[in-house]
Amino acid sequence: MKIGFEYLTKIIALTCIVLGSCKNYEKVANKERPNIVWLVTEDNSKHFLELYDKDGAAMPAIENLAQNGILFNNAFSNAPVCSVARSTLISGCYAPRIGAQFHRKMKQVPMPDGLKMFPQYLREAGYYTTNKAKEDYNILKSGKVWDESSGKASYKNRKPGQPFFHVQNYAGTHEGQLHFSLETMKRKETTTLQHKTPLFPYFPNTPIFRYTNAFYRDLHTKIDSQIGKFIEQLEADDLMDNTIIFYYGDHGGVLPRSKGYVYESGLNVPMVVYIPEKWKHLFPLERGSKTDAFVQFIDFAPTVLKLAGLKVPKQMDGKPFLGENLTKKELNKSNTTFGYADRMDEKYDLVRSVRKGKYKYIRNYQPFNIDGLFNFYRYKMLAYKEWKELNDANKLNEIQQQFFHKKMPEALYDIENDPHEVYNLAKNTEHQMVLKDLRKTLQKQVKDMSDLGFYPESFFIENGLTNPVAYGKLHKEDISNLIDIADLSLMPFDQSKEKIQYALHSKKPWERYWALITCSSFGKDASTNFLKKIKEMAKNDKELLVRTRAVEYLGLHTPEVPNKLIIDIVKRAKSETEANLILNSVALLKTVNPNFNVKLPKSLFDPSWLDKEGDLVNRRVVFINEDKK
Numbered sequence: 028m029k030i031g032f033e034y035l036t037k038i039i040a041l042t043c044i045v046l047g048s049c050k051n052y053e054k055v056a057n058k059e060r061p062n063i064v065w066l067v068t069e070d071n072s073k074h075f076l077e078l079y080d081k082d083g084a085a086m087p088a089i090e091n092l093a094q095n096g097i098l099f100n101n102a103f104s105n106a107p108v109c110s111v112a113r114s115t116l117i118s119g120c121y122a123p124r125i126g127a128q129f130h131r132k133m134k135q136v137p138m139p140d141g142l143k144m145f146p147q148y149l150r151e152a153g154y155y156t157t158n159k160a161k162e163d164y165n166i167l168k169s170g171k172v173w174d175e176s177s178g179k180a181s182y183k184n185r186k187p188g189q190p191f192f193h194v195q196n197y198a199g200t201h202e203g204q205l206h207f208s209l210e211t212m213k214r215k216e217t218t219t220l221q222h223k224t225p226l227f228p229y230f231p232n233t234p235i236f237r238y239t240n241a242f243y244r245d246l247h248t249k250i251d252s253q254i255g256k257f258i259e260q261l262e263a264d265d266l267m268d269n270t271i272i273f274y275y276g277d278h279g280g281v282l283p284r285s286k287g288y289v290y291e292s293g294l295n296v297p298m299v300v301y302i303p304e305k306w307k308h309l310f311p312l313e314r315g316s317k318t319d320a321f322v323q324f325i326d327f328a329p330t331v332l333k334l335a336g337l338k339v340p341k342q343m344d345g346k347p348f349l350g351e352n353l354t355k356k357e358l359n360k361s362n363t364t365f366g367y368a369d370r371m372d373e374k375y376d377l378v379r380s381v382r383k384g385k386y387k388y389i390r391n392y393q394p395f396n397i398d399g400l401f402n403f404y405r406y407k408m409l410a411y412k413e414w415k416e417l418n419d420a421n422k423l424n425e426i427q428q429q430f431f432h433k434k435m436p437e438a439l440y441d442i443e444n445d446p447h448e449v450y451n452l453a454k455n456t457e458h459q460m461v462l463k464d465l466r467k468t469l470q471k472q473v474k475d476m477s478d479l480g481f482y483p484e485s486f487f488i489e490n491g492l493t494n495p496v497a498y499g500k501l502h503k504e505d506i507s508n509l510i511d512i513a514d515l516s517l518m519p520f521d522q523s524k525e526k527i528q529y530a531l532h533s534k535k536p537w538e539r540y541w542a543l544i545t546c547s548s549f550g551k552d553a554s555t556n557f558l559k560k561i562k563e564m565a566k567n568d569k570e571l572l573v574r575t576r577a578v579e580y581l582g583l584h585t586p587e588v589p590n591k592l593i594i595d596i597v598k599r600a601k602s603e604t605e606a607n608l609i610l611n612s613v614a615l616l617k618t619v620n621p622n623f624n625v626k627l628p629k630s631l632f633d634p635s636w637l638d639k640e641g642d643l644v645n646r647r648v649v650f651i652n653e654d655k656k
Contacts, residue, residue, distance in 0.1 A: 060335055061306045062270040065194045068250055069201040072279030073297040082225055084247035088255035089274050096301035098317040103364040104278035105324045107293030112278040114165045117144045119328035119343030124476040126495030127165035128369045133604050134488050138169040139496045142342040145328035147172050149192050155185035158194045199250040202281040206407045217241040227447050229426050231417050239410045272301035283411050287371040289380040290448050294366050311355040322348045323364045365472055369480050373643035374402040375611040381469045385443040388465035392513050394434040395547050403646040436516045436548055474507045481509040483572050485605035512541040516548035524556050536570035543576035551584050565592050571599055575609045582616035590625050598631045610647035626652050
């Protein structure tokens with residue numbers, strides 16, 4: 028059968044050359060290639076595994092892979108939520124550059140011109156590609172990506188001798204597993220000892236948090252057992268000697284303040300790569316080794332293509348970290364990762380991060396959007412609910428309260444000494460050089476990539492959806508100007524007020540939009556100079572979302588809530604996406620302004636935006652209309 032397959036690959040290669048559809052195939056058809064498997068667990072950062080932390084869960088199957096592979100201490104998802112993380116993985120591109128940064132998607136975006144989802148390149152090179160079973164991309168498929176993608180997908184259905192790329196997904200640690208009840212807590216004991224498993228410093232020490240903390244570790248142990256069975260099947264099929272195995276978490280989480288947030292608990296994932304003896308020449312490190320080199324999800328697609336002997340498309344942002352001719356020195360030079368968070372379900376925020384070595388920089392572009400702002404799916408978890416109740420009752424310490432307070436526009440953390448990011452060093456005199464270096468690094472990143480997150484989502488869908496990358500390039504200068512306006516909040520107010528005033532009077536709506544966000548970042552300092560102008564914009568600006576940001580300022584920084592203006596703006600929303608962004612500001616005002624008393628009749632909205640319990644607009648309306656406790 029082996030000889031037969033070699034003839035078959037040559038025939039397919041010649042056919043592809045004639046048809047011009049498989050450029051990579053000719054170069055690899057006559058080479059033996061490794062199988063590649065991804066074992067993916069959902070919603071778990073590295074902080075919960077004994078491989079990384081003595082208080083973490085034991086995962087013997089993964090630990091055994093590490094003994095015969097590489098343990099990565101610094102592997103990062105670029106996004107802290109599944110659809111954005113998976114869009115990054117499948118494309119090898121930064122999601123805000125290609126318009127795939129929102130979760131859950133309102134619309135899917137196309138792949139960048141000339142680029143395919145990476146498994147398609149493997150298929151064209153003769154690989155059998157299978158996915159069991161999660162896709163969840165914010166991107167339209169670019170052709171035939173998978174030979175099989177379903178709950179029954181298996182590498183076993185390939186032709187004899189055909190190499191395969193297989194993704195095996197495990198949902199046992201997913202956020203939904205923690206949506207248990209008080210009755211479940213009473214009925215179901217945890218195997219992990221609750222009183223001996225430390226809580227993160229920002230969590231209150233309560234029975235609910237202790238139980239959730241322990242129960243989540245139990246889920247890891249159960250998943251490891253499932254992974255062990257899959258590995259046993261590979262061994263029974265005599266495939267371990269020819270199969271490179273990646274184990275990783277699809278992003279961080281899922282205890283509160285992890286999934287959806289660019290803290291390390293949301294981005295720093297566990298990762299092990301198993302090295303078959305036969306293919307050790309493709310790896311710059313020895314079996315059983317550990318590395319502190321930084322790798323991120325944009326690098327995964329290029330790395331798989333490199334391991335398969337294929338060229339990496341120039342449209343990808345990532346670089347291979349494994350593969351032939353890559354050295355240990357090259358790998359160890361990698362010490363930087365970039366993170367992004369935008370809309371998570373109905374909750375909007377715009378946050379970017381960069382970590383370089385031990386320092387982490389977070390840019391909160393809308394720092395008044397508190398982390399703890401209500402999100403329907405998050406708050407199905409008892410721990411989230413209790414945390415909020417304890418905050419409202421003023422029963423939290425200063426660190427535990429941070430989640431419910433407005434943030435600083437920028438934050439700097441020393442991850443070695445402050446792994447849970449609770450001590451912001453941005454104002455410390457001795458850290459100013461580091462702060463400025465990382466600020467500059469992040470500013471260059473968002474400008475160079477023409478970060479599409481600086482346009483409101485509804486505007487982007489209406490104007491940039493057809494070709495997001497081209498739209499970003501065409502409007503690169505415009506996006507750069509918006510970033511500059513946003514970054515006025517990093518200067519003393521007296522130094523930035525003239526530029527803010529100029530932007531408030533701009534003919535370009537999104538410059539006015541960002542000028543108002545900057546005013547809200549400064550808070551009451553902006554009132555002395557701009558309150559009259561902001562009130563006028565709240566009533567009369569031609570752009571509805573600019574009016575929204577003006578009303579947001581008034582609700583955050585003046586005694587009265589502009590109730591009539593809120594109702595008027597809400598009823599003028601032209602799309603579900605625009606309504607959801609408006610309602611985010613309204614929900615924020617309800618949360619932080621004690622004078623808020625607005626009710627939103629459902630008659631204000633298009634009925635199609637409210638016809639399902641899970642619709643984002645419906646969730647916001649229900650929350651806003653609930654009586655305050």
